[in-house]
Amino acid sequence: MSAYLELLWSFFQIGLFSIGGGYAAMPLIQAQVVDQHGWLSLSEFADIITISQMTPGPVAINSATFVGMRILGLPGAIVATLGCILPSCVIVTALAYFYFRYRNVSVVQGILGGLRPAVVALIASAGLTILMLAVFGGASTGVLDFPLDQIDWIAVVLFGAALILLRKTRLDPILIMGGAGVIAMAAYPLTAHLAG
Amino acid sequence: MERNASFYWTLFRSTFALSAFTVGGGYVIVPLMKKKFVDELGWINEDEMLDIAAIAQSSPGAIAVNASILIGYRLAGLPGALVTILGTILPPLILLSVIAVFYEAFQDNEYFVALMTGMQAGVAAVIVDVVMKMSLGVVKGRDPVAIVTMAAAFVASYFFDVNVILLILICGVVGYLNYLYQKKCAEKKEAAK
Numbered sequence: 001m002s003a004y005l006e007l008l009w010s011f012f013q014i015g016l017f018s019i020g021g022g023y024a025a026m027p028l029i030q031a032q033v034v035d036q037h038g039w040l041s042l043s044e045f046a047d048i049i050t051i052s053q054m055t056p057g058p059v060a061i062n063s064a065t066f067v068g069m070r071i072l073g074l075p076g077a078i079v080a081t082l083g084c085i086l087p088s089c090v091i092v093t094a095l096a097y098f099y100f101r102y103r104n105v106s107v108v109q110g111i112l113g114g115l116r117p118a119v120v121a122l123i124a125s126a127g128l129t130i131l132m133l134a135v136f137g138g139a140s141t142g143v144l145d146f147p148l149d150q151i152d153w154i155a156v157v158l159f160g161a162a163l164i165l166l167r168k169t170r171l172d173p174i175l176i177m178g179g180a181g182v183i184a185m186a187a188y189p190l191t192a193h194l195a196g
Numbered sequence: 197m198e199r200n201a202s203f204y205w206t207l208f209r210s211t212f213a214l215s216a217f218t219v220g221g222g223y224v225i226v227p228l229m230k231k232k233f234v235d236e237l238g239w240i241n242e243d244e245m246l247d248i249a250a251i252a253q254s255s256p257g258a259i260a261v262n263a264s265i266l267i268g269y270r271l272a273g274l275p276g277a278l279v280t281i282l283g284t285i286l287p288p289l290i291l292l293s294v295i296a297v298f299y300e301a302f303q304d305n306e307y308f309v310a311l312m313t314g315m316q317a318g319v320a321a322v323i324v325d326v327v328m329k330m331s332l333g334v335v336k337g338r339d340p341v342a343i344v345t346m347a348a349a350f351v352a353s354y355f356f357d358v359n360v361i362l363l364i365l366i367c368g369v370v371g372y373l374n375y376l377y378q379k380k381c382a383e384k385k386e387a388a389k
Contacts, residue, residue, distance in 0.1 A: 134319075159320055
């Protein structure tokens with residue numbers, strides 16, 4: 001039982017202190033999982049980050065599942081994930097209550113009015129980062145680094161086609177994303193075999 | 197809308213699918229949620245979605261989980277939040293459990309890597325599409341403060357990697373000051389009459 005509690009408490013702290021999500025959580029996860037408890041080696045931890053970048057879901061949830069699974073099997077995965085989301089559940093539900101109650105107060109409206117354009121900017125920034133990663137396959141080292149010889153033409157074509165479909169049709173975006181994945185599953189191995 | 201079984205099923209199915217396809221984590225899920233809940237289902241409006249994103253970003257924990265709690269709570273209170281939490285955490289829970297078991301095999305599988313790369317290109321397209329519409333909305337609003345805030349926040353976040361929490365705090369203060377200024381202007385107008 002104590003192993004489960006330890007796991008729960010460990011990921012509870014990760015959930016509680018990782019404000020901003022994503023990569024903000026990485027050093028915390030490393031401190032708990034690698035340095036403090038030795039549940040994973042540093043290279044295993046690096047692998048989780050890589051896997052998390054390629055697979056759906058938040059990094060914290062992904063590593064909670066992975067670590068829980070490795071040390072205590074499926075019950076461990078569930079316990080670690082629960083620990084990770086527990087702080088969010090309590091804090092965000094409270095914030096939700098206050099937001100939906102007081103959002104029409106004019107001061108709150110003023111503050112939110114300043115936040116909305118910033119959120120659009122943050123989405124744009126995240127989108128560009130993903131686009132650079134997709135188009136250059138991680139070869140780009142900075143926001144102004146465009147290694148044109150490393151360009152991934154399949155990703156460029158998929159991106160262009162997906163964007164046109166999104167703007168010209170009413171297809172479900174999830175279908176378009178899944179479709180891009182399936183086409184890539186055929187296209188990459190095919191070009192690799194033709195080239196090699 | 198009526199909160200019956202079919203409503204909860206749509207809510208669960210939508211968050212499950214969004215979570216299952218959100219490669220990259222962090223902010224990526226926000227434009228996808230906007231597309232689903234604002235454009236497609238029309239259950240929440242665009243301003244609410246942006247507020248939800250700001251709150252999700254500034255709270256502890258994963259943004260995807262936080263945003264889905266807010267959406268679930270907005271639509272159906274606590275039961276709604278429970279449904280969206282479940283929908284959001286199940287896909288990574290299932291997927292990573294499988295991957296943890298077949299870890300070595302997945303890592304070097306060319307089909308798996310290709311699938312993920314292709315999905316990444318698709319996700320990038322969805323975000324660019326949403327951003328184009330949203331930023332056009334801000335520009336069309338003709339509020340100079342909003343337009344400048346958007347441009348400055350983008351430059352700060354993308355080119356200078358400024359801490360996101362700090363950015364949100366600053367923009368909140370800007371919003372508050374702008375509110376005070378507008379109020380003063382309105383009072384002056386009132387006095388002039």
